[in-house]
Amino acid sequence: MAKHKLFNVAVVGATGAVGVQILRLLEERNFPIAELKVLSSARSAGKVIKFKGQDVIIQEAKPESFDGVEIALFSAGGDVSRELVPAAIDRGVICIDNTSAFRMDPETPLVVPEVNVDKINEHKGVIANPNCSTIQMVHALKPLYDRYGISRIIVSTYQAVSGAGVSAINEMLRQSKDILETGSTKPDILPVSSLPVKHQIAFNAIPQIDKFHESGFTYEELKMINETKKIMGDDSIEVTATCVRIPVVYGHSESVYVELKSDFDLSEVRSLLADAPGIVLQDNPAEQVYPLASESAGKNETFVGRVRRDLSNPRALNMWIVSDNLLKGAAWNAVQIAEYIAIEQE
């Protein structure tokens, strides 16, 4: 067997909800690593993590940190990416960025490998990982787009708190405990940590993820609208989104109504979904089988069910799409891109 090329890899934001999963996946997938740099904010620098049984000391992420690095995976927030991705690119690093910093930059490929893997090679140093709620939706819709075309998507989301980070997970669990024990609680992080108004997430549904745009849509909703068009490479797709946070730890669920451009056969739709890479069709109403956030947690796949022809529009489908927002929605999609780059450079 030929000797494989090994890469110097950096992970930025190693202690965050996504960074932890990126490191786990690099280990589990046996990613061809020569040297691993684990980078974070000054606050976490000096801490030690285990990687393949070895201690790795977390270092503060600085421009010089990227000297000698070949592939870097960023998930430390948009501000960190805006500052350090250009510095890494200057040092010849290929960056995979999990923040929104470069997603809509026309020069930056926005990639879900099952949808548009061919775009990776057009990169100018950075490939953007899409928003979690967008990834699972376009992943599930791609086989239908290719076969029938898509004219319109109307999606309402049921998003897990882990999308807002470890502190939001802890807040939701603490609030749940408070309410079970005392009947009340005090919110302090969600819906948006940087905004003044806080709302209870335990035993509730908050129709706000990210800040509001002047259109009345949130930026999370606009991400779903704009990123879907960019990833599909089709600005003619009309997309409407309502993004809602619910008290789930891992796994985003989505209620999706999609209008196709041509007639379809429902059994063919099911076959297309069942055969698509990374998609698991869980769709048997008679046995009460459909995707559940609780069962998607920890898995890399996107799960699809409740597939049914609309009763008022015969060219429309309704479906329920679930995936672990930290995995296919973030870390796994990023590691898939890294694996593609590694294979291309073999």
Added chain:
Amino acid sequence: MAKHKLFNVAVVGATGAVGVQILRLLEERNFPIAELKVLSSARSAGKVIKFKGQDVIIQEAKPESFDGVEIALFSAGGDVSRELVPAAIDRGVICIDNTSAFRMDPETPLVVPEVNVDKINEHKGVIANPNCSTIQMVHALKPLYDRYGISRIIVSTYQAVSGAGVSAINEMLRQSKDILETGSTKPDILPVSSLPVKHQIAFNAIPQIDKFHESGFTYEELKMINETKKIMGDDSIEVTATCVRIPVVYGHSESVYVELKSDFDLSEVRSLLADAPGIVLQDNPAEQVYPLASESAGKNETFVGRVRRDLSNPRALNMWIVSDNLLKGAAWNAVQIAEYIAIEQE
């Protein structure tokens, strides 16, 4: 002041989640009651409840229970209504039925007072109370229907466990406690108590409420589709629904996309909603104000927010509609109907 007529009233299903609220509202509203009969299954018969400070003994509901009764409010399940409503009608009782037993019967008015109060007088002994998720939606959409017309509705729901009764509330709270304390739990009631497969509701989202129809829609979804057309009195409205249970105790939330038949001005839409009876407009994105299930609990109103023009279809609106499913969604709507009947017979 003229002496008001008093009524002999029966409440059937007095120990259920809705029955308890009906009794509370009859007391709070000072409903003109001569004699109150509190009826239930044999299992609860003999228990004592308080009504206006007086002890009332729960009696087993039988056909003879309705002798001398003038108004009866039923919320003991469809089977009980199918058996006892005809017996009550035979005895001259006006029945207000909160189950699905008579809702789609062409002879039976299906009433949300703010939408079609005029239908009450067409009754043949029974007036049906619509499904909880339908009531709040048609309540909020009625002022828009009257002004602009509605061609299509696409709704995804975020429904509270109290819609499945007291046992489902207890199950969700128990499961939450189990998971917080031990990391796992065992489901035994939801999604549908009479079906074999059970799914975890705590920290999850279950896309099944009621059984499945052969179309792939659930009966809960079909109720929203069919009841909306009947209440609005317009079979041309196209409705699509996806109904989802989430871990909330009280208050259904709904993400609603609605296509209007004519152009609209967004400020006029807000005025129409703000001025509509029983509607509270909570819509100020700059201040992060929007309806929340947690704040709707215990209130009779329907709350509307996130009102925004669709970005792809200028004749479409998106909105977020929240109401306490046990109150406007059940008990309060039924008591409103009872109050209308009482006033008509003054």
